[in-house]
Amino acid sequence: MKNVKTTTHGFALVGAMLLFPFSALASEEAVMNGADTAWILTSIALVLFMTLPGLSLFYGGLARSKNVLSVLMHCFAIACLISILWLVYGYGMAFGDGGAFNSIIGGGKYFLAGIGTESLSGSIPEGVFSMFQLTFAIITPALIAGAWVERIRFSAVLLFSGLWFTLVYLPLCHWVWGGGWMAEQGVMDFAGGIVVHISAGVASLVIALVLGPRRGFPTSLMPPHNMTMAFSGAAMLWVGWFGFNGGSALAAGGGAGFAIMATHMAAAAGSLGWMTIEWIRHGKPSVLGIITGMVAGLGTVTPASGFISPLGGAVIGLIAGITCYWAVIIIKQKLKIDDSLDVFPVHGVGGILGTLLTAIFASPAMGGLGYASEGMNMVSQLGVQFLGVAGAVIWTAMMTWIILRAIGMVSELRVSENDETEGLDVTCHNERGYIMENSQY
Amino acid sequence: MKNVKTTTHGFALVGAMLLFPFSALASEEAVMNGADTAWILTSIALVLFMTLPGLSLFYGGLARSKNVLSVLMHCFAIACLISILWLVYGYGMAFGDGGAFNSIIGGGKYFLAGIGTESLSGSIPEGVFSMFQLTFAIITPALIAGAWVERIRFSAVLLFSGLWFTLVYLPLCHWVWGGGWMAEQGVMDFAGGIVVHISAGVASLVIALVLGPRRGFPTSLMPPHNMTMAFSGAAMLWVGWFGFNGGSALAAGGGAGFAIMATHMAAAAGSLGWMTIEWIRHGKPSVLGIITGMVAGLGTVTPASGFISPLGGAVIGLIAGITCYWAVIIIKQKLKIDDSLDVFPVHGVGGILGTLLTAIFASPAMGGLGYASEGMNMVSQLGVQFLGVAGAVIWTAMMTWIILRAIGMVSELRVSENDETEGLDVTCHNERGYIMENSQY
Amino acid sequence: MKNVKTTTHGFALVGAMLLFPFSALASEEAVMNGADTAWILTSIALVLFMTLPGLSLFYGGLARSKNVLSVLMHCFAIACLISILWLVYGYGMAFGDGGAFNSIIGGGKYFLAGIGTESLSGSIPEGVFSMFQLTFAIITPALIAGAWVERIRFSAVLLFSGLWFTLVYLPLCHWVWGGGWMAEQGVMDFAGGIVVHISAGVASLVIALVLGPRRGFPTSLMPPHNMTMAFSGAAMLWVGWFGFNGGSALAAGGGAGFAIMATHMAAAAGSLGWMTIEWIRHGKPSVLGIITGMVAGLGTVTPASGFISPLGGAVIGLIAGITCYWAVIIIKQKLKIDDSLDVFPVHGVGGILGTLLTAIFASPAMGGLGYASEGMNMVSQLGVQFLGVAGAVIWTAMMTWIILRAIGMVSELRVSENDETEGLDVTCHNERGYIMENSQY
Amino acid sequence: MKWIVAIIKPHRIDSVREYLTQANITGLTVSEVLGFGRQKGHTELYRGAEYQVDLLPKLKVELAVDDDKVESVIQAITHGAHTGKIGDGKIFVIDLEQAIRIRTGETGSKVI
Amino acid sequence: MKWIVAIIKPHRIDSVREYLTQANITGLTVSEVLGFGRQKGHTELYRGAEYQVDLLPKLKVELAVDDDKVESVIQAITHGAHTGKIGDGKIFVIDLEQAIRIRTGETGSKVI
Amino acid sequence: MKWIVAIIKPHRIDSVREYLTQANITGLTVSEVLGFGRQKGHTELYRGAEYQVDLLPKLKVELAVDDDKVESVIQAITHGAHTGKIGDGKIFVIDLEQAIRIRTGETGSKVI
Ligand SMILES: Nc1ncnc2c1ncn2[C@@H]1O[C@H](COP(=O)(O)OP(=O)(O)O)[C@@H](O)[C@H]1O
Numbered sequence A, B, C: 001m002k003n004v005k006t007t008t009h010g011f012a013l014v015g016a017m018l019l020f021p022f023s024a025l026a027s028e029e030a031v032m033n034g035a036d037t038a039w040i041l042t043s044i045a046l047v048l049f050m051t052l053p054g055l056s057l058f059y060g061g062l063a064r065s066k067n068v069l070s071v072l073m074h075c076f077a078i079a080c081l082i083s084i085l086w087l088v089y090g091y092g093m094a095f096g097d098g099g100a101f102n103s104i105i106g107g108g109k110y111f112l113a114g115i116g117t118e119s120l121s122g123s124i125p126e127g128v129f130s131m132f133q134l135t136f137a138i139i140t141p142a143l144i145a146g147a148w149v150e151r152i153r154f155s156a157v158l159l160f161s162g163l164w165f166t167l168v169y170l171p172l173c174h175w176v177w178g179g180g181w182m183a184e185q186g187v188m189d190f191a192g193g194i195v196v197h198i199s200a201g202v203a204s205l206v207i208a209l210v211l212g213p214r215r216g217f218p219t220s221l222m223p224p225h226n227m228t229m230a231f232s233g234a235a236m237l238w239v240g241w242f243g244f245n246g247g248s249a250l251a252a253g254g255g256a257g258f259a260i261m262a263t264h265m266a267a268a269a270g271s272l273g274w275m276t277i278e279w280i281r282h283g284k285p286s287v288l289g290i291i292t293g294m295v296a297g298l299g300t301v302t303p304a305s306g307f308i309s310p311l312g313g314a315v316i317g318l319i320a321g322i323t324c325y326w327a328v329i330i331i332k333q334k335l336k337i338d339d340s341l342d343v344f345p346v347h348g349v350g351g352i353l354g355t356l357l358t359a360i361f362a363s364p365a366m367g368g369l370g371y372a373s374e375g376m377n378m379v380s381q382l383g384v385q386f387l388g389v390a391g392a393v394i395w396t397a398m399m400t401w402i403i404l405r406a407i408g409m410v411s412e413l414r415v416s417e418n419d420e421t422e423g424l425d426v427t428c429h430n431e432r433g434y435i436m437e438n439s440q441y
Numbered sequence D, E, F: 001m002k003w004i005v006a007i008i009k010p011h012r013i014d015s016v017r018e019y020l021t022q023a024n025i026t027g028l029t030v031s032e033v034l035g036f037g038r039q040k041g042h043t044e045l046y047r048g049a050e051y052q053v054d055l056l057p058k059l060k061v062e063l064a065v066d067d068d069k070v071e072s073v074i075q076a077i078t079h080g081a082h083t084g085k086i087g088d089g090k091i092f093v094i095d096l097e098q099a100i101r102i103r104t105g106e107t108g109s110k111v112i
């Protein structure tokens, strides 16, 4: 357990000695901290809220109205499926002790067996820790849904998400937070730059390439059908992210406070960054722009959030807002890759950027809180971060491609042309999003 | 303690002696636990969030657009009305000491008099406990609104809710959580299977029968006017339910963690259960299906949530998803009872099912955390649960019928035919839900 | 710090001795309280949630559909801008030590420099305190957006908000909570009657007068385009207000519980008050009415919430619901001032009312928890409150007018007639809120 | 051929379509419109401000029919849409010169 | 009788209705349409992708009028809808053969 | 002049407009309608209750054209809207007596 505890999320592992000597001590004595527990219970709610309804509405609003329900359905069904898989083997593979293979993958604790109300993970009950982690496991494949919207078959969504969770998410999560090889190398990822954003972003790019563009792309534009819905979802993401990054401190204290400050400033600066560039280049700043900048800032600051100063967060956010703007232009307009809701340019690019910038801004010279492993400096840590990024990109790309090919062998990935034209809501789910006023006869 | 701690919510009262020797002890010494308080403060927000906007949007989206505001109005006005009644006499009747009649009803503490910032209820301030309980008292009559939508008079809504709260909710709440006869019998209801779901469900059935169907039912179908709104509401319900069931542990610890895990797994399994059966029977799974399955899973696991394992939660959820699906078909399609938003088949059937299954899955043999009262086994507890269910069903049905008849004697229950056709938003509230674009001249 | 600490928000200042002897003691020894921290971390999320998406949706729904995105944009951009200014100098000016000028304005702590994860503010980390305060600094200028919607230029929004935050919000915040002259006088403002509601309300009135009415006002009515959106936002405000007022206790205990109870009862009573008066005067109660009454109740109870009984909260709410109803009629219908979303009559009038009523209902004779400064009685406190109100009204009105004139000298405040007719979404932000169904070709 | 335009109350559409089906009409086009006529509208109220709405939701049904069917179609619509209250709507008849089916290019009355 | 179809700018509807009322017109039907003509549309921008919108929101007003009122109705609409800018819209006049009131079954010009 | 009404599948509008532009048509008006015809609709399902939707989303394109352009416009619409599947829609031609441009008061075929 010690092992696991120390390898958790907020990098308490390494941080243990460095940042939280007291809580590390406490964990030896296995004392539950009610305050930490209260905050993580809250964070569980906040992070689930990010997916349901947060991300669902964000993505749903960006789709066309004939497909809005299919987008909501993807996010919701993924949340359900991953939850059950987490119960059955997910938690164990990510955070259980993998014995001799622990660098590669964990194991045990299937069906959460052996975990009781008294089991602890650090200063919080293990059940609470497991639930908190589950909310991360839910949002990651849900993020990918942005790449395949408006054309994928629903059964392919389920198949893909189950396999990808098993073959990509669980290993990565174990490598970084469960004591696997990345943790051993000293890779710093506070709340999921690698585990969540790089993995989801890279998978999205591969999916966009394998699946091909939506009919009509790129000649006919497919504007968001409901920007107010996308806005609501984005705002919920911002709020929920306090649980995502702040909860990753796994304690109710100054560490969580700092993580939230850095997170918040990155969101604000990312938004203003994107807004400004849009204003300059196109003459008018847009709601879609400002909220996309926010997501870019938040995704990018995620791996760094617990290691940096608030000002560091603002700088990272600004860099993110500008970089991701250009990434979207390049991927969608220049390369004409239909990563429909821009998951790779925002989350993938942001995740990579943030993971690397962590090495810069964690430096005490930059006002940061220092490196997780002893003896690290900016250069050596940057090397380690590169290693982590490279490992994650390669593994994710490779496995995502294999999974898609495998599914493609047993069934179609895309709906028929007709169904795509008519919209997935009616053709796949027998429903319509909106049936207004007079239409009701 | 072990047993008990986990078995809370109301229960505190009776439970005090029986179930929480430790906290009871603590309360003797009157020590407030800040961490528990922090978590229950959070839970108050989460559970209010379930009604406003959660349930309101869930129900509003399922109505037709000409009635959407009336649905929101019902939920909101009920929340306000019940809050004031709670202040005046509700809390006292539910949780005050009823003296000689305590098995039947509580009393005292009118206007929350005598409660100060220092008063404790277990390890948390009594004001916090009272507010937490109020959020349950709000959502229960709001749930009933699903039965009468699109045809009831607004004044009848207020009259009914006030009377029903007084004559049905408060007694039930006292019986189960306030030290009344059900508590004395050892009925286990962690977070409101009986108090909330059975009572709301059964009342809905009676209302549907007394009020009669909406004009046009069942020949013309009345599809949801805004599934994205219903989805948002459903997602908020899921998140808020963590406060509902997790907060019912009344402490920030492993018990709350387990309650949340069981709750979450039941939601996931209920959703997948309903989705699967729809997929098999109709060829396509729907968003309305998956979110209804979620509500079924959540409602059903509620009474059991603090007594069972996460796996137990998943099994209960699955059973709920399938059972409630058939219950809806039977009530609405076969029996042609217009319980408009299916409150009885989902909450009533789910509540009964969950209350009975509590006896099964709380058993340590099923991985559960054990029974609340000493000397209980699965069979004897099942008997007690049956007793609780029967008592709640009979009392609720009887009193609901009497209340409706009484109101019917002083005023019409339904709006006029014309108003029903035109829609309640304009005819009862002088407003329209949506006034889009060009229409604005 | 002591000074500052004790004068903060939850009025711990005075309250320290009176209400929280223990925590005051603890603060001497600079011990972090995890439970308090957990609750304030939660409150940060709740109060941000009030602005994003809460207030944004409330306001967005009340606008016409052609302007909905511009309203959302204002709220969002203000949140981003104020966050960065807070980081740079806002926190320091509000809560830093102003030395000799401390009665007037604070200083230092620019870029949050010098604050570490270990720094405390009372019993919570200073970073947590700073973030909590930031969420108040965000919502205040966002509230003002209700006055200028549907006609202001976006660049004027940014300029105004930055200047107003600096010249009005920061001084007021420092005067009341940062140890400035109002604090010295013993002005009681638990959670922002003066700092938030009076300041936003009065600024709105000035803006409405300087900017002039929307084209068509008052002959053509401009009804809310989406009451379901306004409803969602209002419901989120209610929930978030628990963090606003409850969090202002700055501790997880009975004080927060009482603040939440008073807040909740005021919301309920305000809603019922407005509903009743509408029912009597117009024959039908409306959703817009009931939720406006809720906001009136909440705004009014804010300064009093931590000093009064739940019953006191209900009475304040009722008075607020009725008073603000008439204030809206007078300002909009009688005086024909186009404070478009009625910010002054609801927040301004409510804030003034609540600040004065605080002196009444805090009295132990009215069931209140007593006055903050020693030796105060109802009359003397009322005098102090008058002083606070007068100071805030005069300062805000004066500075707001100056800021508007200054901006007006460098650029237009309003968009062109044509743009106003066409709508700000397309003309200022190049987007449309809704692009439904068939329109998607 | 004639082009028939009927303005009816929204909730009568099902009944109108039933009668039309009985009259062997298999094609029509419906749109949502707002009607102004003798029928009184309603008042809306927003924070004390009254707002008179006199454009009421109606449905417009348009169909092209053969000359010999005009009478039966008018009958069908009248029966289907009739409630006897003000605002039931009107039927207008316009001469139709030509009809073309896009799919086949056919023209004339076999198209409709 | 004539069937008059006018395409106008949305925000002119109130003024058009006022002029029509002055011309003793008591019935009309309005629908939301999208118009394409000389008037330039606007550009929308979504994450850097420009999107030219040239179908502009307009209102279509349809009314059946007696032959002798055609001129005054055209006058009324022209006055009410006129702003002098491109995109003000057009009025079209079609011959109307018959009109029936559903409620009463009456026909002809007394119906309208 | 003629008044041409075409009912088409929504996703064909871009292609129709392209062909019309080629035919030198610079003005038209579009509205969203629901069509009932030979084309089968779809089923919707809400909590086990099936719901047959046979009113399908279509677009109505209306244009006033000069007599000598009628043929080319019909050609253009037919080409643009054609997919060869049931439900492609129809074109109707009605005689148009007069057209007025609101902005200038001009009348006749120079208006359209
Ligand atoms: N002259 C007209 N031209 C076009 N539409 C009309 C005309 N008169 C009435 N209508 C339409 O018919 C509807 C019903 O007319 P109304 O006068 O209210 O009742 P009734 O049909 O019973 O006489 C109106 O709402 C309007 O849409």
Ligand SMILES: Nc1ncnc2c1ncn2[C@@H]1O[C@H](COP(=O)(O)OP(=O)(O)O)[C@@H](O)[C@H]1O
Pocket (backbone or CB within 6 Å): E007, E034, E035, E036, E037, E038, E039, E056, E058, E085, E086, E087, E088, E089, E090, F026, F027, F028, F029, F030, F062, F063, F064, F065, F101, F102, F103, F112
């Ligand atoms: N030939 C036409 N047939 C049908 N509608 C037309 C035609 N020409 C224009 N319209 C409609 O009239 C509106 C205004 O026309 P436009 O050419 O933009 O300006 P103007 O009326 O000033 O000449 C268009 O948006 C369109 O809806």
Ligand SMILES: Nc1ncnc2c1ncn2[C@@H]1O[C@H](COP(=O)(O)OP(=O)(O)O)[C@@H](O)[C@H]1O
Pocket (backbone or CB within 6 Å): D026, D027, D028, D029, D030, D062, D063, D064, D065, D101, D102, D103, D112, F007, F034, F035, F036, F037, F038, F039, F056, F058, F085, F086, F087, F088, F089, F090
């Ligand atoms: N007689 C008619 N009058 C008016 N509209 C019609 C008529 N018949 C068909 N339509 C319209 O044309 C559309 C297409 O017709 P349909 O019979 O489905 O296919 P097709 O055009 O291939 O024959 C319908 O949805 C309807 O909107």
